[in-house]
Amino acid sequence: MADNFTFELVSPEELLASGDAQIVTLPGTEGDMGVLAGHAPVMTSLRPGLVTANLTEGGETSYFVRGGFADISPAGVTILAEFAVPQKDLTREMFEEQKRIAQEDYDKHHAAGDEAKAANARSYLDQLNHMEPSILPA
């Protein structure tokens, strides 16, 4: 049995999850990563996607997050997300809203001629489109 570490998921509005976890997978900007206890300290920003934590209490739980970053240290993982919601509570309207925000972001950067940021926003949007069927209730 793997060691436990503290996992916290915070959105601006509230503390969504806090507890002991064995493993947490999160969508980093440069690729998904799985975190076990005793991980080296890393700070990474996040793509839109699913954070999955294997919690001691409550078992495996998934959250949809957008924007923000994860603060990983040997002691635990803290995720600060601009928008976060448990996957089971995610509705189609919420998801459409997220896509709209991503689209706006893209349009803004594209109009400003900032291609690097535009490409980034574009990939976020693609990511959202790509995972839409898999995480939304039919």
Added chain:
Amino acid sequence: MASLKDLRNRIASVKATQKITKAMQMVAAAKLRRAQQAAESARPFSQRMDAVMANIASAIGDSESAPKLLSGTGNDQTHLLVVATAERGLCGGFNSSIARLARDKARELRASGKQVKILPIGKKGADILKREFADLMLPTVDLRDVKHVGFENANAIAKQVLDLFDSGEFDIATLFYAEFKSVISQIPTAQQVIPPEIAAVDSEPEANSASTMYDYEPDESEILEDLLPRNVAVQIFRALLENAASEQGARMSAMDNATRNAGEMIDKLTLTYNRQRQAQITKELIEIISGAEAL
């Protein structure tokens, strides 16, 4: 001397007023609880944010490459005052005390030859500041239709502020709001958000060593670039929540006072009314008796 009927009407009207203020007080109390809860549950986020900001900022330091949002434009000629107040009145000195703080600051800045722009959030503060600084006002941010302040609201305001910053409209932004201490005490506060005041990194050796060891993915400057605008939104969000709680607190105590005053007034009026009625009865009795004696 007011007639008995006048007094009766007066008492009835004060009683009606008292009912209204009493109801407003109770509504404010209920809303206060919710607003306080919202402010409390938002606290972990801004605390962590502050910690991370302090970490990264100390890692990057004052290097040339530091983004403008962190180090400032190197100028302090134009100031933006973001003044957050309520959309509604009848909450004691809440709106005016925030507006006063902003006004003093604006006067001070103008006296020292700086340029000032004011971005009001909420109608009440805008109305007060318009009297003196009509030419400095940017369009008011209207939150009248917003029941519960969400992060999106703060984000929209932050976007507006950042756009202004990017187009070089100002150098320094200060946020005005009332910090919620307790129901009877809300403290008008000014906080500089651009460039941010970074709290000194904890001097705990543990925290320090942790910060130097961090791996950044992507690198520090990119994360920082992502983080800084977000920090502005978080600060504004926090201010809005504090304000919401403060507003309800101020309204609650103001309405409590009003209810008490109305009660006192009713007592006084009732006393006058009874006295006058008694005087009239006595007068009538005297008339009857002296009439009987004359016979």
